[in-house]
Amino acid sequence: MQKYYAILFVVLLIALSPISASASEPFSVFACEPEWKALVKAIGGDDVKVYSATTGMQDPHYIEARPSLIAKARSADMVVCTGGELEIGWLPVVQRRSGNPKIQGTSDAVFFASDYVSRLEIPDSVNRADGDVHASGNPHVHLDPYRLLKIAEHLVRQIKRLDPSRAENYEQRWQIFRSQWSEAIAGWESQTSALKGTKVMVHHRSWSYLFDWLQWDTVAELEPVPGTPPTTRHLTSLLDIVRSDQPAAILLASYQNPRGAKWMSRKADLPIISLPFTIGGSEDARDLNSLFDAIIARLVDAVSKSNE
Numbered sequence: 001m002q003k004y005y006a007i008l009f010v011v012l013l014i015a016l017s018p019i020s021a022s023a024s025e026p027f028s029v030f031a032c033e034p035e036w037k038a039l040v041k042a043i044g045g046d047d048v049k050v051y052s053a054t055t056g057m058q059d060p061h062y063i064e065a066r067p068s069l070i071a072k073a074r075s076a077d078m079v080v081c082t083g084g085e086l087e088i089g090w091l092p093v094v095q096r097r098s099g100n101p102k103i104q105g106t107s108d109a110v111f112f113a114s115d116y117v118s119r120l121e122i123p124d125s126v127n128r129a130d131g132d133v134h135a136s137g138n139p140h141v142h143l144d145p146y147r148l149l150k151i152a153e154h155l156v157r158q159i160k161r162l163d164p165s166r167a168e169n170y171e172q173r174w175q176i177f178r179s180q181w182s183e184a185i186a187g188w189e190s191q192t193s194a195l196k197g198t199k200v201m202v203h204h205r206s207w208s209y210l211f212d213w214l215q216w217d218t219v220a221e222l223e224p225v226p227g228t229p230p231t232t233r234h235l236t237s238l239l240d241i242v243r244s245d246q247p248a249a250i251l252l253a254s255y256q257n258p259r260g261a262k263w264m265s266r267k268a269d270l271p272i273i274s275l276p277f278t279i280g281g282s283e284d285a286r287d288l289n290s291l292f293d294a295i296i297a298r299l300v301d302a303v304s305k306s307n308e
């Protein structure tokens with residue numbers, strides 16, 4: 001009986017202890033885009049609670065700093081975003097208005113994925129005046145799976161530093177993620193190896209890192225400047241490129257306006273491939289693996305058809 005009371009006492013002590021209550025609270029992450037939410041979840045499992053500020057059907061360049069986003073940022077222990085100026089129009093406002101001291105400025109708890117990989121398309125001169133939304137290089141780094149792995153490695157290190165009591169759990173999940181992801185890369189590469197050198201047109205430079213990995217060529221962009229809608233004048237000027245380079249297709253993210261792509265498709269007799277840009281951009285893109293599966297399957301299917 002005495003032993004029973006002793007156990008009861010210990011149980012009560014644990015239940016009432018404020019320290020144990022806060023230790024069981026998940027680590028709270030505010031992610032800017034669904035791909036980073038998925039990556040945090042893959043590494044954090046039940047130890048984290050993640051919110052994504054945007055969905056796969058929104059343009060992450062143009063988001064409003066709505067009160068609901070600010071409210072979510074208020075309780076965040078960490079912010080995980082793309083960086084490279086992608087969220088420059090809204091994230092600083094969310095950080096400031098949240099009043100959350102943990103996530104201000106360049107705090108350790110503010111993680112920008114694109115800071116950890118080499119960035120493509122860095123312009124010689126800054127071109128913001130023309131409305132260029134990629135003035136410090138292309139920020140869309142998540143579609144090269146090797147860059148994603150490198151980002152994940154840095155993300156794990158940072159989460160472990162910020163939430164050291166659960167570091168072992170994060171480390172274990174990271175090891176599993178790394179080996180599964182490397183295996184998945186091998187599968188995607190074997191599906192696409194015969195298509196190296198494929199030429200495509202794109203609406204926006206959303207796929208530069210994907211094609212850097214797959215060794216495909218982007219011969220032209222429908223936007224005259226990244227972030228500026230296609231004009232008839234610009235599209236007409238691209239018809240020469242279509243004739244000389246003979247791209248296989250026009251690529252469009254499912255959230256992007258298809259008007260320019262449709263115009264070009266009619267004039268140049270090219271198929272349009274609509275792709276999920278991130279998780280939630282199509283029904284089958286539910287997590288990082290199925291996002292890449294969905295993109296690769298659509299590319300392989302469309303390009304094989306156009307080669308027939």
Ligand SMILES: [Zn+2]
Binds near residue numbers: 061140204205206226
């Ligand atoms: Zn962009």
